[in-house]
Amino acid sequence: MPFYKPLKDESKTDRDRIIAGIQRLRAQFNKVNFPSKKTSESLILGSWNIRNFDDDRFNYGPRQPESFYYLAEIISRFDVIAVQEICQNLTPLDQLMSLLGQQYRYILTDVTHSGLGGNKERLGFIYDKNKVNFKGVAGELVLPEKLLISEVDSKKRQFSRTPFGAQFQSGWFKFLFSTVHIYFGSNATNSSQYARRVKEIEAVAKYLAKDAKVSDLNQILVGDFNIKARGSAGFNALEKNGFTTVENRKGSNRDQTKFYDQISFISRRDELQLMQPERNDRVFQFFDSVYRSSDFTLYQPVIKKHLLLKLDQAKAELAAATSKTKIKKAEKRIASLQAASQSDESLNQYYEEWRTFQMSDHLPLWVELEIDFSDDYLSYLSKLE
Template identity: 30%
Template sequence: MWYNDLRPDNELTNNRYSLIMLDNKNNYKRLLADKDKKRIITNIVKLREGLLKEIPSKQVDENLLLASWNIKNFGKIKDRTAESLYYIAETINAFDIVALQEINSDISHFKKVLSILGSYWKHTISDITEGNSGNDERFGFLYDSRRVTLSGLSGEIVIPPEILHQHPIISQLKRTPTFTGFESGWQKFSIISIHLHPGEGTNGIDMPTDHQIRKEEVRLLTEVLKKKLARFSSDDRDTVILGDTNLYKEDTDIVQLFHNIGFTESTGLEGKFTNTSLTQIYDRIFFNSRYYFRLNIDENGKQVGGVFNLFNYVYQNTPEVINEYKELMLLHKNDPTTLISDEKFTSYFNRYWKRDQISDHLPVWIEISTNNSNNFLKSKLSKF
């Protein structure tokens, strides 16, 4: 991690150090004052302690930590502070591969996070999905090149016209999914990142409901995947589907479509709320294991994985913490005159401020075993 910007100002008087948090629209003015740095360092220490407690440690030739995170309008929200970018980067650094959704056309914040992470962190990023429904969004993967490499497989999933019904509800997914191949130790697998249609609305007479649109997206996606997986080489057939699926608790019929083509949901994640409000299971991880791919198992027999709630460590919902950000909230809000009491500040902090600073989604993750030598050797022994 690159922490030079967090040095006290008296260490930076002669600009000996390369800095990241500079305002390139205002004569490259530093974005952090000493009081900000003190708060950030204090919170990073707490966040690191939380990550150490909740996320397994990285073990060479033993495991791989895969995460998915929808970072709200990443690049479009201009009031996201330099402070927040440090917390986002620190969280990403706990994993080996992180699939990101909602990266917008402006990737300046994405680049700052990449710079904080350090030179061994690499990335792939898709172009934006054109059209209003695409919302100028793109998908990205960040990965720790000391622990994982690209396998060379990369592409987008587009729905071919021959698999469409005569009168389809949709002709393409709103946001074009991407797939990328990775390799680590014994594991070689592909990851498909998706961001499905949201909502639970009826959308008026003679219009498909949000549920119907989302189900049709998954139906078309699984039709394509069924054919694509059959063509993949044996090395690339172990596949993970992850992202902001926008699947609600009652969307069991949509989940079944994934099951129908051989994908199962990580048991470590099943039923866990993934939005900041802790009310819905929007973000999911499904995998199709055909060869040596497997997830690590905990002492209760569940696959290791979970949801990391970084708001337990930063932007905590306490009067003391909220008071620290009142000045920034007044600058952030379109009409600051409405913030007239502690109750109003608290409401705004929880409903808007912290979600615009970090996200309205929490990162979800799984632990993959990368040491399958015994399984391989035993399978070969049985053939003699």
């Protein structure tokens, strides 16, 4: 349960709005039958690309204080969750962790400095230490020579963002939890950039599948694969290397039309068992409860203030610019901000994008896994001579 005491320091108006949002989230979790955390029976595991958390490089932020309460409310429903797009400055993440409470911990990579779409991002895991035991082993996945990713220029490279894995145990269940944020590039299937995307998925799947053959751990591979849909080349790259994907009838982008995010696994001796295996709705659409489209008028003053601040910054950048490139960039930014501010309609359009930088343009995925194998083990022991 998140730590709500800091809400006392918010103004009455803000506090009431935040409480209403939290209450709607909690009601939505109940409505969709999101699993409740059980001490010994099951593990709730997830994946979430928390958009650009949180360096404001796209000039839509930073996040409002209330957003941290909503993020904490969602993450608190998981025993362990892989996160993508954590930025260099960890102060926002530490702010989020303070709301989650002392039972939660995180493990992260350093930022990616690759010039090919790395974007100085981190990958990592947030976990409830009372439920999940980090086994002390974690590392980034570095490809051997024969698995390096070929480019159209004949060069061979590592991943744009290096995948990350850590060993965990919950109850009887031991697993290597790996997460990725696969290179995006172009969405045109005949482009070299899309080909690289597929090759990255193939490389990580092949590497982990080979490791699964000699490991006593279950392999769980999740993250933002930038997979278009089931049956696409990226999706097939997972399945042909032995990974089983958890099926969802709707996507994980904001309007649930794309299947970029996936949870997949290679089970050791059928140890990985889904609770409610017939479910195909393991995507949580938080925009049904917070930062709803209908909430635009609530945030209109906040957005106006934000745009005025960004406009002043852009004008200052223009005044200080000494090169044609910087002048053109500042002018373009000023024009964009002025266009967003010119009418209620343009502000509403801006709000639709702004709210994804408060929460995310990706939705969290989840699965509930069995972790109590006591009956099976007792049955095994009873058959021993």
